[in-house]
Amino acid sequence: MMELTRDQRLHLRAQAHGLQPVVMIGNNGLTDAVIREIAVNLDAHELIKVRVLGDDREQRETWFAEICSVLGCAAVQHIGKLLVLYRPNHDGKSKVTLNKPKPQNKPAANTAKKKASTSGTGRR
Template structure:
């Protein structure tokens, strides 16, 4: 079950994700079991990750984005071009989401 985050939290995570590189690539075989496992491992290690998806089918990328979030219980942060940005808190929470908009300004 995917995590729902508020728009201001999504904006905060987008800002953090700006400087990171993709850690997983979904190739021509699509979203295989091993790719999903690799995404899960990366989420556990980093919490906030980018995934690069090969192929030009935008609808297929949207479907993959939704499937990943449902299967792995993560939040869909951003889908821009062929990049998917995902966030899932780990046991050692490294990224603290702001509780309200005012917390982002300080």
């Protein structure tokens, strides 16, 4: 299982915000077919959401930990019935940035203040 720093996890959560779930764990639970489907989607996308049907929070937490240990991925977030998982590609063609890009130096803006009009009513 991968470990992420707090900043990495926050950055990945922000990137995952607009994603739709690509895998659903249904009434049959965490089957081998579901594990394979999660693995295929992690290979394709690196950062995915998984929707879990069912109301048992402890069961969802157990499945989350099991998925991460079996597939060697990182647990990014568990919010409600959604699980966010991350596993980088090893081919060097990463689609997801793990760290925030550093801001580039921008030229200083013109800080000169414009003179206010002092004529009569201020209308032009």
